[in-house]
Amino acid sequence: MAALNQPLGDLAADLPAAAARRPGGLRASQRRRLKVFRYLTFTIFGLFFLLPLLAMVRFSLEGVKHGTWSVAAWTAIASYPGPPPLLSSIEITLELAVITSVVMVVLVVPTMIWIRLRVQWFSRVMEFICLLPLTIPAIVLVVGLAPIYNRIERYNVSALMLFWVYVILALPYAYRALAAGLNAVDATTLSEAARSLGARWGTVMFRIIVPNMWQAILNALLLTIALVLGEFTIAYLLTYVNLQVNLFEISRSTENAGVLFSASAATLLFAFVLLLILSYAGRRLRRGRP
Amino acid sequence: MSSATATDVGARPVRAGRRPPLAWVGTVPFLAYAAVFLLLPTGLVIWNAFKGNSGGWTFANISALNTGPVRSAFTGSLQLCVISSVIGAILGAILAYAVASGDPDGLIRRLYIAGSGVLAQFGGVTLAFAFLATIGPAGLLLHASWYLNFPWGISLIYCYFQIPLMVLVFLPAVDGLKIQWREAAENLGGSTWHYWRYVAGPLLAPAFTGAALLLFANALSAFATIEAWEDQVNYVVPQSIGGSLISEVGLANVHEGDALALGMIVVVVIVMTGYFLLQGRAARWQR
Numbered sequence: 001m002a003a004l005n006q007p008l009g010d011l012a013a014d015l016p017a018a019a020a021r022r023p024g025g026l027r028a029s030q031r032r033r034l035k036v037f038r039y040l041t042f043t044i045f046g047l048f049f050l051l052p053l054l055a056m057v058r059f060s061l062e063g064v065k066h067g068t069w070s071v072a073a074w075t076a077i078a079s080y081p082g083p084p085p086l087l088s089s090i091e092i093t094l095e096l097a098v099i100t101s102v103v104m105v106v107l108v109v110p111t112m113i114w115i116r117l118r119v120q121w122f123s124r125v126m127e128f129i130c131l132l133p134l135t136i137p138a139i140v141l142v143v144g145l146a147p148i149y150n151r152i153e154r155y156n157v158s159a160l161m162l163f164w165v166y167v168i169l170a171l172p173y174a175y176r177a178l179a180a181g182l183n184a185v186d187a188t189t190l191s192e193a194a195r196s197l198g199a200r201w202g203t204v205m206f207r208i209i210v211p212n213m214w215q216a217i218l219n220a221l222l223l224t225i226a227l228v229l230g231e232f233t234i235a236y237l238l239t240y241v242n243l244q245v246n247l248f249e250i251s252r253s254t255e256n257a258g259v260l261f262s263a264s265a266a267t268l269l270f271a272f273v274l275l276l277i278l279s280y281a282g283r284r285l286r287r288g289r290p
Numbered sequence: 291m292s293s294a295t296a297t298d299v300g301a302r303p304v305r306a307g308r309r310p311p312l313a314w315v316g317t318v319p320f321l322a323y324a325a326v327f328l329l330l331p332t333g334l335v336i337w338n339a340f341k342g343n344s345g346g347w348t349f350a351n352i353s354a355l356n357t358g359p360v361r362s363a364f365t366g367s368l369q370l371c372v373i374s375s376v377i378g379a380i381l382g383a384i385l386a387y388a389v390a391s392g393d394p395d396g397l398i399r400r401l402y403i404a405g406s407g408v409l410a411q412f413g414g415v416t417l418a419f420a421f422l423a424t425i426g427p428a429g430l431l432l433h434a435s436w437y438l439n440f441p442w443g444i445s446l447i448y449c450y451f452q453i454p455l456m457v458l459v460f461l462p463a464v465d466g467l468k469i470q471w472r473e474a475a476e477n478l479g480g481s482t483w484h485y486w487r488y489v490a491g492p493l494l495a496p497a498f499t500g501a502a503l504l505l506f507a508n509a510l511s512a513f514a515t516i517e518a519w520e521d522q523v524n525y526v527v528p529q530s531i532g533g534s535l536i537s538e539v540g541l542a543n544v545h546e547g548d549a550l551a552l553g554m555i556v557v558v559v560i561v562m563t564g565y566f567l568l569q570g571r572a573a574r575w576q577r
Contacts, residue, residue: 041388052420059423111320118313129324135562137511139528143551144331168327230412232514237535244414248518264416271412275404
């Protein structure tokens with residue numbers, strides 16, 4: 001960008017072009033140095049992050065004899081005997097992900113909109129409660145949950161009961177996604193308009209506000225699903241078996257079982273795709289607004 | 291007329307600024323849920339930490355923390371947290387700057403942010419397997435013997451989720467650096483060094499320290515990765531808590547887990563208070 005060295009008159013003509021590019025305002029030599037720095041950084045960190053993942057994928061494709069290739073570990077995901085069978089714990093984890101995200105949305109979305117519309121003085125309390133699980137580690141929470149889950153197990157011993165606490169764990173992530181969406185909607189104006197046309201509060205919430213924050217709700221769902229897929233601590237210490245606990249048990253009984261690496265790689269890849277979808281959904285949201 | 295009578299709530303639209311007396315009822319389901327599954331467990335931990343084996347109040351659980359194994363677990367946690375959060379914060383800040391200086395809608399930024407999200411928050415035991423495949427006994431890259439060493443070997447694995455977390459937390463602060471500040475520094479004759487030393491550095495310092503504290507708390511509470519890496523030795527406090535939960539029968543002290551958890555709450559609350567205070571300072575420049 002030579003613009004900075006030119007007289008002021010020409011500079012004005014170049015301004016929009018300069019502003020369009022991100023690191024505008026830098027001299028050419030600085031820009032070159034920044035470019036070198038960026039590519040160097042991305043390469044080094046990229047290697048650091050990719051190597052373990054590639055090693056994991058390579059392990060998952062290892063044949064019976066060392067150095068050969070085979071997809072046996074990937075097909076074994078569906079048939080690994082356990083106990084309990086890997087497939088059943090995958091099923092439970094996916095069911096947990098669905099239940100948790102549905103309960104999350106049903107519980108949190110109406111409450112947040114209601115607070116925004118009617119009880120604004122309460123929003124600080126809501127924020128505090130929602131961000132609290134970031135401060136209280138899962139490993140601490142599980143100590144206090146043990147007696148509560150003893151009670152729950154009297155009525156239902158299914159691992160699906162984990163959803164009660166998973167909603168709490170996902171609360172900070174879902175809250176931030178939803179709060180961003182709700183802030184982007186002019187809730188007060190919309191509700192005043194709707195109310196003055198005779199709409200009930202229910203109509204305002206579910207037919208006016210909610211359709212305006214679908215993207216945020218989708219983001220909250222994706223983050224919740226990703227969290228449930230990776231959860232280990234609470235399930236393990238409350239002696240339930242979900243996908244991660246099952247993988248842990250396999251790693252203890254069979255060292256270097258190929259299925260460990262294929263299932264782990266699949267989980268990480270799935271979560272990565274979820275978050276990549278989220279980032280694109282976020283872009284559409286930004287573009288939609290003027 | 292803003293102080294209308296309390297009886298007509300819901301009959302007409304509520305004017306802004308008026309506090310409808312019964313509207314808070316709508317928050318009850320959420321509050322009840324949070325009370326049972328978040329506040330109650332936390333309260334139980336604190337309550338039980340001061341309970342004796344046969345009921346009654348006691349400080350025995352707390353004073354039992356001052357024993358060899360517990361002390362070494364807390365020291366181990368401290369070592370691991372300091373090493374991994376300092377290294378993670380510095381490297382993560384460099385990476386965050388590289389990401390922030392690129393196209394805000396570019397593919398590289400997207401990949402790094404999505405990847406950071408996965409590795410920072412949703413990795414769990416799978417990260418341990420990834421490193422097992424890389425530098426474990428039969429590792430692909432090298433068969434390192436030091437990988438099992440505590441705390442350095444495990445710090446390396448912790449960096450694998452600490453650096454991404456730093457990117458996620460620190461990126462908004464770096465994004466908040468305005469080009470105009472750099473231009474202003476240059477117009478006044480400042481070099482790149484001057485800019486970083488006197489403008490960007492001091493501006494980012496609170497956000498950086500705050501993020502490093504968050505990393506510290508994150509490493510302190512991490513359990514899945516280290517348990518999958520080595521479950522025979524109790525290196526850190528979460529492992530001790532896990533052990534006391536699993537083998538509750540043989541314990542001399544049934545509330546040992548509660549006391550350990552209380553110890554963690556104390557540390558985390560101190561660290562997170564620092565984080566939120568610094569975050570408030572940092573947010574001043576992020577508009």
